[in-house]
Amino acid sequence: MTAVVEQDTALVDLWHEALGVAATALGTLEELDRHLAAHPHEQVVVLGTSVALADATRFAEQQRLLRPWLAVVLVRGDIDTAVLTEALGAGVRAVVDVSDVDGLVGAVARARDLAQRSAGVAPAPVAPGPAEAGLVVTLFSVKGGVGKSLVATNLAAALADEGRTVCLVDLDVTCGDVAILLGLTPAHTLADLARLDGEIDPSGVRSLLTRHSERLSVLAAPIHLGERVPVDPIGDVLRTLAGMFDVVVVDTGGTFDDAALQALDHCDLLLLVGTPDIPSLKSLKLATGTLDLLDLPRDRWRLVLNRTDSRAGLAASEFESTLGLPVLVDVPAHRAVLSCVNRSETIVRSHPGHAVAKALRSLAAATGAEADARRGSVAPTASHRVAPRRLRRTKKVG
Numbered sequence: 001m002t003a004v005v006e007q008d009t010a011l012v013d014l015w016h017e018a019l020g021v022a023a024t025a026l027g028t029l030e031e032l033d034r035h036l037a038a039h040p041h042e043q044v045v046v047l048g049t050s051v052a053l054a055d056a057t058r059f060a061e062q063q064r065l066l067r068p069w070l071a072v073v074l075v076r077g078d079i080d081t082a083v084l085t086e087a088l089g090a091g092v093r094a095v096v097d098v099s100d101v102d103g104l105v106g107a108v109a110r111a112r113d114l115a116q117r118s119a120g121v122a123p124a125p126v127a128p129g130p131a132e133a134g135l136v137v138t139l140f141s142v143k144g145g146v147g148k149s150l151v152a153t154n155l156a157a158a159l160a161d162e163g164r165t166v167c168l169v170d171l172d173v174t175c176g177d178v179a180i181l182l183g184l185t186p187a188h189t190l191a192d193l194a195r196l197d198g199e200i201d202p203s204g205v206r207s208l209l210t211r212h213s214e215r216l217s218v219l220a221a222p223i224h225l226g227e228r229v230p231v232d233p234i235g236d237v238l239r240t241l242a243g244m245f246d247v248v249v250v251d252t253g254g255t256f257d258d259a260a261l262q263a264l265d266h267c268d269l270l271l272l273v274g275t276p277d278i279p280s281l282k283s284l285k286l287a288t289g290t291l292d293l294l295d296l297p298r299d300r301w302r303l304v305l306n307r308t309d310s311r312a313g314l315a316a317s318e319f320e321s322t323l324g325l326p327v328l329v330d331v332p333a334h335r336a337v338l339s340c341v342n343r344s345e346t347i348v349r350s351h352p353g354h355a356v357a358k359a360l361r362s363l364a365a366a367t368g369a370e371a372d373a374r375r376g377s378v379a380p381t382a383s384h385r386v387a388p389r390r391l392r393r394t395k396k397v398g
Contacts, residue, residue: 002108003039005032006048006075011098015046018101019108029059036067044111046073049098053083057090064091071111075104081142081286084256088293094258103258106232133242134165135371138250138267139304140260141274143283147306148273150341151331151360152251153181155271157346158364160216164246164371167209169219169238171263172253173229176221179210183344186210186220191227193237200236202244217245234262242266247371256290264296269370271363272325273304276313281322288323301325304363307333328366331359 002023006012012025026032029051036042045063047056053076060072071093076083079095087095094107139152149172156168170176170190179186188208196204209217219241222229241248250267252260264270272287274280284303291301303323305316308330316327332355340347348357348364 002044002046002112003032003035003042004046004048005029005051006046007050008048011048014101015048015104018105019046029055032059036070042067042070044071044073044108046075046104046108048075049077053086057086057092060087060090060092073104073107073111081256081290085286085290085293088290094261096258100258102228103231106230106258109232133239133374134244134246134248135269135367135374136238136242136248136250136267137269137271137367137370138252138263139271139273140252140264140287141272141280141283142254142256142287143274143280144254146273146275146280147331147337149177149181149251150337151271151273151304151306151363152249153178154346154348154357154360155364155367156216156247156249157213158348158361159247159249159368159371160213161348162364162368163215164368165215165244166247166249167217167219167241167245168212169241169248169250169263170221171234171250171259172221173257173259174221174253176251176253178218178251179220179223181341181344182212182218182346184210184212184218184220186218186223189220189222189227190229190234191222191224193230193233194228196233198233200233200240202240205237205240205244229259231258231262234259235266238263238266246375247367261294264291264294267296268300268374269367270296270301271304271328272301272323273306274319275307276305276309276315276319278314281314281319284319284323288325298325302328302366304328305330307331309333329359329363331363332356 002019003026004015004023005026007027016023016025026035056074063070074087074092074095075098077098079097084095093111096103096107139148141148156166160166170178192208209219212218250263252263272284274284303325305327316330320326334356336351336354337347337356340350347354348360351357
């Protein structure tokens with residue numbers, strides 16, 4: 001069952017229709033307290049926009065002690081980092097935009113499913129074991145313009161050149177540009193997930209992929225404005241892809257939206273991307289605070305600095321001391337990168353000897369080592385690589 005607290009009758013009617021007859025509509029938190037006392041096995045509570053944020057977070061904190069199985073989903077008109085930080089810190093399971101009815105349905109379904117599994121009502125699906133599953137690498141930043149998608153595309157291409165099978169997933173569902181950066185015109189995108197009818201299996205997922213080159217495939221973001229992406233299956237899609245490829249590289253949007261949260265939930269390695277300037281450092285600091293609240297283990301985090309310049313900008317040591325994370329690799333700034341972007345080329349393939357390409361191949365080598373360690377295997381032999389001479393590095397990556 002699901003309890004909904006909201007005083008706007010139009011919203012109540014809309015949500016009740018979307019959530020089904022199992023949803024109970026209530027007007028105030030006092031009514032909710034009485035409802036929970038009478039229904040001790042309630043699993044999900046939706047707190048609507050009529051509930052003040054302070055009251056919602058106070059309620060969520062109380063339920064952590066009184067009913068730890070109860071999931072709280074918060075609906076807001078405006079969602080920013082401050083709202084997310086306060087809500088997630090109080091124990092709210094998900095924060096959904098008031099206009100996103102599909103997102104609310106998905107959040108409630110995930111919360112109910114987790115509650116049932118915790119209680120032993122339904123078994124968890126069988127996932128590939130560590131020796132079978134590929135590495136899921138998620139790139140994330142809450143600041144736009146740091147070159148995250150460029151790093152993602154070049155990382156995927158470099159990993160494929162090492163002999164690994166790679167799928168690049170563009171989870172920037174509103175304005176993803178991975179397809180443009182790679183010069184692709186995909187016939188199918190994430191928007192086509194709906195036609196799979198919830199049946200997420202290798203054959204269905206494979207039908208949505210666009211082949212870029214040998215060993216590199218892409219699951220593109222929608223290419224038309226207004227196309228909706230069903231969020232609920234994304235976790236299953238990432239698990240399925242991990243069983244199909246050596247490495248799954250996930251490029252996310254610049255917010256903690258439902259798609260990004262799914263990617264964070266299922267990632268084995270998180271690459272935080274920033275540029276050597278104060279706004280980027282501030283954004284990364286806010287992001288790491290929220291990631292800590294999400295309980296994503298820090299041993300999975302890595303820091304990538306893009307467009308570095310020894311003559312200007314903050315030093316890597318300032319990022320390391322502020323964030324408490326070592327810089328895995330720094331990618332130098334150079335106008336050749338923009339030329340490659342405008343030609344829809346990856347610099348690791350078009351200019352393999354360039355300093356930028358060498359840095360990105362160092363990132364790929366470190367990522368590939370993580371993938372090999374996960375599978376308990378050795379790296380692909382040079383005879384399987386597309387261009388082994390490109391793997392020479394100028395610096396050691398720890």
